[in-house]
Structure formats: C-alpha cells, structure tokens
Amino acid sequence: MVNMIPIFVILLSTLLISSHGNAIESPLCGGRVFVENAIVIEAPVHEDCHWDIHTQEDRILVITALSGNLKEAQEFLTIHDGSGKDSPILIVENQKIHERSRKDLPEAVYTTQSTASIRFKKAPTSNLQLKIQKAVDCPFNLGGESQCGRVVDEVSCYCATFTGRYHSSQTTYCNNNNMKLLTLETYEKEQAIHAAWGNEVYFWTSLTDAQQEGVYIWESTNTNLYPGYANWCTGEPNDGRGVQDCMYINYESNGCWDDNDCEIYELDAICQAIP
Template sequence: MKILTVCIVAFAFVSSIDGNVASTRNCGGRMFVDEAIIIDATTQQDCTWQFQTKEDRILAFTVVGGNVNDAQQFFSIHDGVDIDSPVLLAEKQKIASPRKDFPQAVYTTQPSAIVRFKTAPISNLQLKVQKAVNCPADLGANTGCGRIVDEISCYCVDYNLRTHEGQTTSCLDNGFKLLALESRTEENLLIGAWGNVKRYWTSLTDNLNEGNWLWGSTGTGIVGGYFNWAINQPDGSGNCVHLNDASPQGGWNDDNCANLREAICEGQP
C-alpha cells in the first residue's frame, strides 16, 4: 500500500470561538485532531494536509459560514492517508437523521484523512476539522440513531424494554453509553426528536450512596450541575432515573432499576 508522506511544517495556533485556527507559514502539514481545528485556505495551489484523530473516532469536515459542496471546487477530502484513498463528496454522504440547521458536513469512515487544496479560493475559505463519533442508522430492531444535538456526537433510541442494567449493557455492547444529560438544551432536543411519551432510562443512579445522584456514564454528579427533577421527585421509589412523562412539565423520575423501560444511548467525541 502506498502511503503519502507529508512534511510537517511550522504553524501557530490562535484562539477562536469555533476552535483552534492553524495559521500556516507554509503550505500543508500533518495534524492530530482532538479539539476542533480551523484551517485557513492557503493562497498557494497544490497544498496538502494530513489529519489523524483517535483510533476509535472519525473526522468531520465543514466549511465555516459556507457549504462544503460548493467549496469542493477548491479542495478534495480523501478518506484515509493512502495516495489512492477515495474522495469524500458532500452529495454522497449518508448521515443518520441530520438536523436541518447543522452545517453541511462530510465524514470519514476511519480516523485519518488527506485534504488537498487544488486551487486557491478567490475569497477567504476556512475548513473546520473535528473529531466525531460514527453514527449508524440504527443499532438493530426497534432502534434508531441520529446526530440530534450537534454534528459530531450520536444518540440512539432503543424501544426494546430492558432493566436499567440491561440497557446499560446494551449501550456498551454497541460502543455507546447510557444517556447522561448536561443541559436543558440537550434534553429538549432529544425529547423533540423522539418524544417524551416513553420513559427512557438514563445513567443517573444513587446505587453507590443513597441520595448522591451520579451519572454512571461519566461518573459526575448533579450537585452544581444540570438537573431537572419532576415535581415531587425524587420520591424514593428506586435508585435509577428515567425521563418522566407523568406530568406536563416532564422532568426526571426515580424508579426501581429492575423495571423494564426504553433507553437512549449516546456517543460523544
């Protein structure tokens, strides 16, 4: 297999609202992607970048303030670092349940990619590179997945009824974790996508210490963080928490971990 070797060039990082900006002194280079990176298109032609991220993640490419499909006249994105790696095209992407307000993105199938700037753009062009989770269409029967909250994470709803432990294991077996909520926005987006008519298990429990509620998927507590208990909850009904549909206000409800419920799994970059 032929491997394209790219020389490492000097570059500097400056802060940006959308991530790090790589200000290159020369054309092209090799970069590891952990946090979001924004590359300013060079005014030179035939400029090549090689990107790599963690082995269990993929790469997502968007154009800042623009459209990937329109911008691809200036560059090509190759899926992998082989010199003959296939070119990723925006119109051929199959993305699970993309939100209409997301920027158009292309995704690799592996943790590496090559970007070749073929011609210099006539105006400022910035390419945003992010580490992302692979998002399948589903995890099997009675499930569905989508990029619900942002363009780099993935959430999967599972309508199969299982205990809290069973849903935790099912998520892990599929490379995901049982849901841990970080904000009202995240919760509202999930409810908007799949409704709150089901009582989805989350990873929130107080199994280790009664009254000390921890997200099992992240090991973090809700003290000082986000919480959304339903009215008169928790009421001591159990040690595991599901999204509540018993009241118009919604919220969370503690329940017996042995009860059979649906669940939401999540994958974060």
C-alpha cells in the first residue's frame, strides 16, 4: 500500500508554519506542526483533538493563552512535555518563576525540550486560543553572583553577572554559557533592563568601535548602531585617550551610555539569549 499524507495535514502545515514571526490561526483540529517562531491554534469544537508541536532542537516551547485563561483551560486540555504518550503533564502552578522575570508577563508553561503535545479532552465552553512560541531555556543563575530572568519578554533570557571582568572576558563568559553580551536596540528593551538591574552601577555591553574608530557595532549581532536607537551620556562617546572602544551602561548617570577602555576596567555585565 502506498503511504499517503492526509490532505488536512498538508493544509495544516501550510497554514501554521510561520517564517517571519507572525502567528497564523487555523480552525483545523490536530496534526504535527513545526514552530519557526510563533503559531496560534484555536480550541476545537469537539473532543479528542491532538497536536504534536516541535521546534528546532536547541530551543524549547512556551505556551500562553491569547483568549481565555490558561489555568481554567487545564479542565479541557493537557500539555505534555514531549510528544510521547507518557510525557509529563505541564501545569501553570508548577512553572518556576525566575527572580528577575517581569511580573506582567502572561501565564505560561515552558517545556524542557523542543517538543510538546496538546491534547484536548473536551471542547471548551468558551473561545480559547493558544499561542505557542519558540523560546530559549533560561537558567536561574550562571553560578555565584549572578541573576537570570525573562526580563524583556517570555521567549528570551537575560542574566546579569556581578563579577567584574574585562570586556573580552565578559564576552567569553557569556559565550561559555551559551549566551551573548548584551545589545540594546530599542528604548523599550533598555527600560526593561533598567527595571531589572538599574540599581547596579556599570554593565558592559557588546557595543564597540574597536574595528573602526567611530563606527559602532553590536558585536553580539554584528549589526551597526546607526541608524538606530542610542542613549549616549552628554559628551559621549569621547574616545578618551584614544583607546575607549567599548560601551558600558552607566547607572551613576541614570543609565546612559559611556565609552571606556576595554581592557583596563573590570565591570559587571549582562548576557542575553534570544531565540
């Protein structure tokens, strides 16, 4: 017998796979779906609807409710950490909250691996939409003198290290923990970082003009600063002594940006991991 893929599965894949981060809705029930960035699934109008969800192997999944309540939804569905029939069931109450995570993030459940299954035991009595996103795993710390959390959104992770190091050493430290030294592309992101760690003093970032004087690049993403968001302190950058090639956040001056010598001063740093 020739193996055939059911038409609804083909249609499901076409509707739900998102290549540009746009959540796409589908009324179809069940199937196997790859999450490139984010998808939205509608609750079924009947029972026994089963979704197998997966994303890239070095990422995890986070599930939130766009409409309806995720805690109340557990009366109608189960979310399994993995695609196997005996995979552990994830519930909102069991999700550990990082010390520095934003308090206004939506209720969510996180997998510990790149796969999950959602099984509707019965149809909900009200409209329910589940948003499923690719996320990074977030440790609770990176060892002594560090803090981590979902500081900006529910899919990324940020960790502050309060051990002073030279700029290159902080870059290596982040890389060794599967993260990158901080980038600040928007005012909103900087405000989120400020809300988490603005009571500290100095943090190295990955912004530098070491390769070409005056041409600032976020090394962690290899993108130019300009045109883009910037928050330099008054009179900065001034390239003092001709060797100040690395940018740090100066919380003694309300969190504006300053340049300094990369290998003379040992400052704290913030690492980031973004899906």
